Amino acid sequence: MTHFQIELIQKLFRVSKMKASLLAILLVLAGVGVKAQQQKPLYDNVFQNTDSLYKLPLKEVIQQIESRFNVKIRYAADLVKDKWVTYAFWRFRPSLDATFENVLTPLDLKVNPDGDHKYELKPFEYYRWPVKEGWATLDAIAGQYHDKQSWEARKDSIRTELYAAVGLFPMPARPDKPVMLTPERKYADYQVQNFALEILPGLYLNGSIYQPLKVKGKIAVMLSPDGHWTDQRYRKDCQIRCATLAKLGAMAISYDLFAWGESLLQFNGEDHRKSLSITVQTLGAIRLLDYVTSLKQVDTSRIGISGGSGGGSHTVLIAAMDARIKLSAPVVSVSSYFYGGCPCESGRGIHECGGGTDNVELAAMAAPNPQLLISDGHDWTQHMPEHDFPYLQRVYSYYGAENNVVNVHLPKESHDFxxxxxxxxxxxxxxxxxxxxxxxxxxxxHIDESFVHIEPKEALYTFGDHGQYLPKDAIKGYDQLVEVYNSAMRSAQSDWNNK
Structure with a gap:
C-alpha cells in the first residue's frame, strides 16, 4: 500500500469514524484511488437497500457509467422513469460495451453513438442489428443456394410463404366497385388526377395519378409509394418525382400508406403501427396493379415501383411477391442489418419466411429484372457497396444479368429522396x-425539374378538403377493419376449399 493510500484512509476515519464507509476503503485498497473519490458515492444506497436484488434506479446507474467510463449519455426522462436495475454493481464490466449490454438489455433499452464519447439512450430496436451480425446472417442465408436452379427453388418457397405471412393467402375477393377519379388538372407537360380504389369492402386506397399530356402508344407505369416522411405524398419532392416521371413518358402513381394521408379519414394514426398495416399496404399495391394492368393504354411489360425509406421496404416486398413488377428501385432502404422499424415493413413475421430471410435476399427476388438500389453515407445503407451489393450481383449472375442490378452510393448524403x-x-x-x-x-x-407545379395538399385529396365525399359504406376504425378482413378471409378460404 502506498503512503498516499494510507494517508487517505486516515483522513476518512478522522472525518467521521461512524460514517466512514467500509466500501470506500476497499475501493482504495483495490487501487481505485482518487478517481473513486471523485465519483458519486452510490455505495451509500447499497447499505440503505436491504433488498437482496441490490436494486438501484436506472438514472443513478447511468450516472455511474458516465463517471466510470468518462462518457455522456443523453436520454428522455420517460425512458428512465420508474426503471430499476437489479444486481446493479454486478453488471459492470471492464469494457463499456459489455456494461451497456448487461445494464440495458434486460430493460429493452440500448444506446446509439452520438458523437465522441457521447451516446443516446433509446428503446431496444429489434430491427437494427450490428453490421457484422447482419452480414454473417446474409452469408448464412446465401449458403443455401449456388446456382439458378437452387435459387429459384428458394425464391418460390419464400414467395409462397410471404403471401401467407402477410395474411393474403388465399387472396380475398376483389371488390367490383369502379375506381373513383377526380377531374384532371393540367400543367406544363403533364396532368394529375386523384383516385380512390376500394381494396376490401369499405376500405379505400387513395393516391394521385401523374400522366404525360401527349401519349403515343402504350405507356410505362411507375408505382411511387413513399416512406414515413412528413406529409408523405403531398410533399414537394414527391410531387416533383412523379411529375418528372410523367414528363419523361411514364404514368407515375403515388399512394398513401395505411393510416396516413387520406386514410386518416377512416383510421387513427396509431393504427399504422398495428398488425394489419403490412397486410393492407400489400393488398393495396396488388389491387393497384390489378387496376393499372386493366387499362388499355398501359404496357404491362413496363411496370415498375420505386419508393424511399419505408416506401423502399414496400418496394422490395411488392417486387418480391408480384411478378407483374418488371423494374424496382428501393431508395435509402435496403440493408442486411436493418429490417425496417415499423410493422408495415417488418410485421407479421415476413422475415421468418424460408426459415429466415432479410431485406437483401427479398430484394434479390426481383432478379433478373432491372433493379436500382440507392444508398447513402448516413443511415443503415452506408455499407451497401461493401457486402450487400456484391451478394445481389452474385444472385443476378445466376441469370447472366449482373448489369441489371445497379447501386448508386452517395456517401456524403443522408436519408431522403x-x-x-x-x-x-x-x-x-x-x-x-x-x-x-x-x-x-x-x-x-442536366435534369430539369423546374417545370413542376407544386400543388397544395388539399388539391391531392380524392374525398374533398373536409372528407365530404367519403363513401357512406367506408370502414370507420381499426376494429371494423378487423371484422371486414376476417369476413373476407373466411369467404376466400371457403372458396379455396371448394375448388
Whole structure:
C-alpha cells in the first residue's frame, strides 16, 4: 500500500469514524484511488437497500457509467422513469460495451453513438442489428443456394410463404366497385388526377395519378409509394418525382400508406403501427396493379415501383411477391442489418419466411429484372457497396444479368429522396423502359425539374378538403377493419376449399 493510500484512509476515519464507509476503503485498497473519490458515492444506497436484488434506479446507474467510463449519455426522462436495475454493481464490466449490454438489455433499452464519447439512450430496436451480425446472417442465408436452379427453388418457397405471412393467402375477393377519379388538372407537360380504389369492402386506397399530356402508344407505369416522411405524398419532392416521371413518358402513381394521408379519414394514426398495416399496404399495391394492368393504354411489360425509406421496404416486398413488377428501385432502404422499424415493413413475421430471410435476399427476388438500389453515407445503407451489393450481383449472375442490378452510393448524403437520388432514378427508368431522357434535360444536359407545379395538399385529396365525399359504406376504425378482413378471409378460404 502506498503512503498516499494510507494517508487517505486516515483522513476518512478522522472525518467521521461512524460514517466512514467500509466500501470506500476497499475501493482504495483495490487501487481505485482518487478517481473513486471523485465519483458519486452510490455505495451509500447499497447499505440503505436491504433488498437482496441490490436494486438501484436506472438514472443513478447511468450516472455511474458516465463517471466510470468518462462518457455522456443523453436520454428522455420517460425512458428512465420508474426503471430499476437489479444486481446493479454486478453488471459492470471492464469494457463499456459489455456494461451497456448487461445494464440495458434486460430493460429493452440500448444506446446509439452520438458523437465522441457521447451516446443516446433509446428503446431496444429489434430491427437494427450490428453490421457484422447482419452480414454473417446474409452469408448464412446465401449458403443455401449456388446456382439458378437452387435459387429459384428458394425464391418460390419464400414467395409462397410471404403471401401467407402477410395474411393474403388465399387472396380475398376483389371488390367490383369502379375506381373513383377526380377531374384532371393540367400543367406544363403533364396532368394529375386523384383516385380512390376500394381494396376490401369499405376500405379505400387513395393516391394521385401523374400522366404525360401527349401519349403515343402504350405507356410505362411507375408505382411511387413513399416512406414515413412528413406529409408523405403531398410533399414537394414527391410531387416533383412523379411529375418528372410523367414528363419523361411514364404514368407515375403515388399512394398513401395505411393510416396516413387520406386514410386518416377512416383510421387513427396509431393504427399504422398495428398488425394489419403490412397486410393492407400489400393488398393495396396488388389491387393497384390489378387496376393499372386493366387499362388499355398501359404496357404491362413496363411496370415498375420505386419508393424511399419505408416506401423502399414496400418496394422490395411488392417486387418480391408480384411478378407483374418488371423494374424496382428501393431508395435509402435496403440493408442486411436493418429490417425496417415499423410493422408495415417488418410485421407479421415476413422475415421468418424460408426459415429466415432479410431485406437483401427479398430484394434479390426481383432478379433478373432491372433493379436500382440507392444508398447513402448516413443511415443503415452506408455499407451497401461493401457486402450487400456484391451478394445481389452474385444472385443476378445466376441469370447472366449482373448489369441489371445497379447501386448508386452517395456517401456524403443522408436519408431522403433528394435531387441526386431522383436523377439516378430518372436515368435508370429512362434506360430500361426506353424513355427519351432528353425530355427532361435542359440546355446544359442536366435534369430539369423546374417545370413542376407544386400543388397544395388539399388539391391531392380524392374525398374533398373536409372528407365530404367519403363513401357512406367506408370502414370507420381499426376494429371494423378487423371484422371486414376476417369476413373476407373466411369467404376466400371457403372458396379455396371448394375448388
Amino acid at each position: 433528394g435531387p441526386s437520388k431522383r436523377t439516378a432514378l430518372y436515368r435508370f427508368v429512362s434506360k430500361y423502359f426506353h424513355l427519351p431522357i432528353d425530355r427532361i434535360l435542359n440546355k446544359e444536359n
